Amino acid sequence: MNSNSLISGTLANLVQADQFSLMNIPSMVIEFLALNSKPLLQVLLLPGLGFILGFAIFAVWFERKFLARAMLRVGPYYCGGRAGVLQVFADFLKLFMKEIIIPTAIDWPFFVAMPVFLSTIPSLALLLIPFASNWVLWDVGSLSLPMFFAIMGIAPLIPIFSGWASNNKYSFIGAWRVAYMYISGEIPLVICAAGVAIMAGSMDLVKIVEAQQNMWFAVPQFIGFILFFLGIFIESERTPFDIPVAEVELVFGWRTEYSGILFGFTMMAEYVLFQAWTLMFITLYLGGFNGPVLMGMPTASHIFWLLAKFFVLVVFIILLRCVFPRLRMDQMIKLGWKYMTPLALLNLFFVIVMKILGVV
Amino acid sequence: MREPMIEPDVMRISWGPQHPMSGQTRVLLDVDGEKVHRIIADLGFTHRGIEKILENRSFFSGIIPVDRMAMVDTANMSIGYVTAIEKAAGLEVPERAKWIRTLVCEMSRINSHLYAFGLQAESTGYFPAVFLWTTVDREVLLDLFEELTGARWSFNHFFPGGVHHDLPDGFADKVLKAVKYLRGRFKDYWDAMVENPLFENRCDGVAILKPKDALKLGATGPVLRGSGIDIDMRREEPYDAYGDLEWEVITEDACDVMARTKVRYHEIGQALNIMEQIAQSIPDGPVKGRVNAFMRVPEGEYISRVEAGRGELGFHLFTNGTGNPYRVKINSPTLRNMYVFERLAELNEVFVADIPVIINSIDPWYLDSDR
Numbered sequence: 001m002n003s004n005s006l007i008s009g010t011l012a013n014l015v016q017a018d019q020f021s022l023m024n025i026p027s028m029v030i031e032f033l034a035l036n037s038k039p040l041l042q043v044l045l046l047p048g049l050g051f052i053l054g055f056a057i058f059a060v061w062f063e064r065k066f067l068a069r070a071m072l073r074v075g076p077y078y079c080g081g082r083a084g085v086l087q088v089f090a091d092f093l094k095l096f097m098k099e100i101i102i103p104t105a106i107d108w109p110f111f112v113a114m115p116v117f118l119s120t121i122p123s124l125a126l127l128l129i130p131f132a133s134n135w136v137l138w139d140v141g142s143l144s145l146p147m148f149f150a151i152m153g154i155a156p157l158i159p160i161f162s163g164w165a166s167n168n169k170y171s172f173i174g175a176w177r178v179a180y181m182y183i184s185g186e187i188p189l190v191i192c193a194a195g196v197a198i199m200a201g202s203m204d205l206v207k208i209v210e211a212q213q214n215m216w217f218a219v220p221q222f223i224g225f226i227l228f229f230l231g232i233f234i235e236s237e238r239t240p241f242d243i244p245v246a247e248v249e250l251v252f253g254w255r256t257e258y259s260g261i262l263f264g265f266t267m268m269a270e271y272v273l274f275q276a277w278t279l280m281f282i283t284l285y286l287g288g289f290n291g292p293v294l295m296g297m298p299t300a301s302h303i304f305w306l307l308a309k310f311f312v313l314v315v316f317i318i319l320l321r322c323v324f325p326r327l328r329m330d331q332m333i334k335l336g337w338k339y340m341t342p343l344a345l346l347n348l349f350f351v352i353v354m355k356i357l358g359v360v
Numbered sequence: 361m362r363e364p365m366i367e368p369d370v371m372r373i374s375w376g377p378q379h380p381m382s383g384q385t386r387v388l389l390d391v392d393g394e395k396v397h398r399i400i401a402d403l404g405f406t407h408r409g410i411e412k413i414l415e416n417r418s419f420f421s422g423i424i425p426v427d428r429m430a431m432v433d434t435a436n437m438s439i440g441y442v443t444a445i446e447k448a449a450g451l452e453v454p455e456r457a458k459w460i461r462t463l464v465c466e467m468s469r470i471n472s473h474l475y476a477f478g479l480q481a482e483s484t485g486y487f488p489a490v491f492l493w494t495t496v497d498r499e500v501l502l503d504l505f506e507e508l509t510g511a512r513w514s515f516n517h518f519f520p521g522g523v524h525h526d527l528p529d530g531f532a533d534k535v536l537k538a539v540k541y542l543r544g545r546f547k548d549y550w551d552a553m554v555e556n557p558l559f560e561n562r563c564d565g566v567a568i569l570k571p572k573d574a575l576k577l578g579a580t581g582p583v584l585r586g587s588g589i590d591i592d593m594r595r596e597e598p599y600d601a602y603g604d605l606e607w608e609v610i611t612e613d614a615c616d617v618m619a620r621t622k623v624r625y626h627e628i629g630q631a632l633n634i635m636e637q638i639a640q641s642i643p644d645g646p647v648k649g650r651v652n653a654f655m656r657v658p659e660g661e662y663i664s665r666v667e668a669g670r671g672e673l674g675f676h677l678f679t680n681g682t683g684n685p686y687r688v689k690i691n692s693p694t695l696r697n698m699y700v701f702e703r704l705a706e707l708n709e710v711f712v713a714d715i716p717v718i719i720n721s722i723d724p725w726y727l728d729s730d731r
Contacts, residue, residue: 173391173394240558248482325558326485327558
């Protein structure tokens with residue numbers, strides 16, 4: 001994909017001032033769309049805006065409706081039929097309408113800016129995921145795997161800053177819990193990803209996926225597979241690891257002071273993180289977009305397979321939420337440093353041995 | 361409350377009363393990072409002056425505020441006051457009324473323990489599934505209460521000298537059915553809580569209260585029995601039909617949060633046994649004697665001790681020969697256990713994340729400690 005085509009097409013049309021008139025606008029729009037249909041689709045629909053927002057809506061609805069069954073309730077029942085599909089929109093509208101309460105004596109520019117970064121930074125990482133070999137919105141070649149981890153490395157700073165900016169004791173404790181949790185949880189994930197890159201012989205996500213055509217990396221790197229699966233929970237702060245927001249201990253952790261749409265952004269960010277890490281997990285271990293070509297359309301079937309794997313995994317992960325209590329902070333650090341990091345190194349060692357012996 | 365001085369290098373968190381888990385109390389925590397150095401419980405947010413209210417009410421109408429001391433454990437609250445009045449007035453209770461009281465008390469105990477159970481699960485960070493399971497299962501008991509007494513909560517069913525209503529037709533079968541249903545459900549709780557490795561992680565070895573400390577600090581109820589001390593007022597001073605029934609006092613030796621949870625779990629099993637025995641072999645007869653609602657009680661001091669869901673509940677009744685009590689002193693289980701809670705940070709290493717777990721292992725009901 002050539003990302004320059006989007007700009008050059010527009011500029012080329014606009015610069016030719018002698019042709020420019022109001023009458024030409026429809027034809028220019030059509031030409032622009034024809035030239036740039038693929039990047040537009042990517043930005044607006046698939047890895048871009050539509051997918052991210054659509055997933056957040058789906059995940060919130062699914063969590064409410066199906067986890068309600070685990071709690072012997074019916075979930076949202078009146079807004080949008082018995083399935084309660086419109087409840088998410090109603091709640092989001094409510095969050096928009098609510099007053100944003102900004103406490104006095106806080107660092108308010110920081111406080112207001114952080115939730116916006118909170119969901120945009122993981123979205124940026126999500127654009128690196130290949131949906132098919134020719135369907136990558138942000139194609140940075142062999143930099144894509146390190147780029148993903150670099151962007152995701154920024155993500156935990158935002159809760160730390162916002163917890164600090166909130167000037168609240170609960171937010172403060174929550175922010176430092178974020179710091180401890182991500183340090184102990186993310187290092188093993190990077191080591192696991194290094195194992196995948198070594199086995200595939202490339203750090204390009206497309207090549208990593210193509211290297212899994214015969215066998216998913218989940219089979220030779222089973223330890224890494226399990227660790228990265230845990231990593232999804234850690235990175236997206238889902239239930240056994242929702243230590244920073246633990247609502248029964250710290251009121252809502254680093255999110256305590258946020259209200260209205262700023263709170264909505266923090267909730268949104270949780271789902272974007274979840275989405276980005278799940279897609280990365282599939283790309284690294286479950287064969288990414290690989291799958292049988294359906295109806296002679298390779299791109300469409302690749303996208304279909306990735307989305308199919310994604311939604312099966314998401315449903316599974318969401319349902320896991322209701323069976324676990326939360327870990328304590330010291331237990332989390334113990335898990336990260338005593339078990340996950342050594343196991344990730346062991347996994348890396350196995351990968352290197354396999355690579356030297358030429359098994360894979 | 362005047363706040364004690366804060367040590368250097370610690371941060372004081374006001375944990376409650378506006379907190380998802382604190383209930384109607386304030387707990388001051390002196391924390392250093394995740395470690396809690398000191399716990400200070402600040403009670404009294406829900407003080408209603410029930411002891412004073414009782415002085416201005418006749419013995420009969422005093423049962424109503426006493427009922428409201430612990431809404432989930434209504435029957436066990438009023439049985440204490442009713443027993444004290446009966447001792448004072450020398451009233452005889454018909455045998456069938458005693459058995460009905462025991463049945464209602466045990467149902468109330470299950471109700472209370474189920475609530476404690478749900479909160480215990482929630483406090484470890486469980487998604488509220490278990491809490492809502494217990495809430496749904498409590499419905500079974502509440503329906504029985506409604507059929508028997510006409511109210512689901514605070515039913516004011518006992519009075520000195522009997523109970524207000526006899527069992528309705530077919531009630532014993534419904535009790536047996538409820539017992540069967542609850543026994544089936546309890547396997548789920550065991551799996552979700554005691555058998556769940558993450559729940560064990562959170563509860564095993566947390567907030568250990570040695571038997572010696574438990575006695576010294578005056579712990580009571582499941583907290584005391586979770587520390588391995590075999591004291592239960594239902595057996596020490598049998599009231600109502602407890603002397604005629606077969607059941608045992610549950611103790612656990614681990615002394616930690618998990619032990620208290622297990623004590624509650626097994627106590628529910630015992631309560632179900634008692635319910636079953638009563639439903640099968642309740643004696644016939646009247647349920648109330650001839651009692652004057654405006655009775656006068658001879659002058660004196662009377663004490664009753666009963667085992668409520670949260671522990672030993674004591675009523676110290678002073679009478680002066682009129683139709684009202686002169687003074688009623690209520691010794692409530694939550695207050696005694698809150699003293700224990702305050703000292704747990706000194707006896708153990710406690711983290712911020714343990715606070716909700718510990719406080720719910722104590723199972724406080726601030727309305728009864730504040731009275």
